[in-house]
Amino acid sequence: DVSEINDLVSKYLTAKVACDQATLQSLVTDPTEFDDMSVLESSAKYLKGFEDTTCYLADGYAEGEYVVVELSYMDIADVESKPLDIVTFYINKDGSYKIDNGELSNAQLSYLNSFKASKDIQDIYVHVKENTEYLLDTDKTFRAFYDLISKPATTENTAATPEDAQ
DSSP, rough: OOHHHHHHHHHHHHHHHHHHHHHHHHHHSSSGGOOEEEEEEEHTTTEEEEEEEEEEEEEEESTTTTEEEEEEEETTTOOOOOOOOEEEEEEEEESSEEEOSSSOHHHHHHHHHHHHHHHHHHHHHHHHHHHHHHHHHHHHHHHHHHHHOOOOOOOOSSOOOOOHHO
């Protein structure tokens, strides 16, 4: 089970970087999430890959269900360092393992929230946050990328504000 789930997450990350719609749709419970690939295609301009992926696996709410915390280093175009990425997946088995990207039941959601609130998982999130803050302070290329992706996606609010004049 563990190697099969690690393989699922690896295929998902690879397909995400490659914007491989058919593969993404085959790996999740709700393939319609990937009917519109424009957001992934936009991020693929920057995201070149994931490296040194580690999956922390725990039992899910019911038998055959798992919670996976994925931790990887991101390879980002024009960024010298490799910031950490963390994503939590809910996995279930329906013939084969799939990432449950649909609506979880209240019981599953409650279980997932309790899992994510556990000290061990919170320690991982704190580590990722500290890594991001460190890279923002020490890597100008990452700071430029971070500032770029943190800007609003629209151009509606481009008028100068009084704060801009100060």
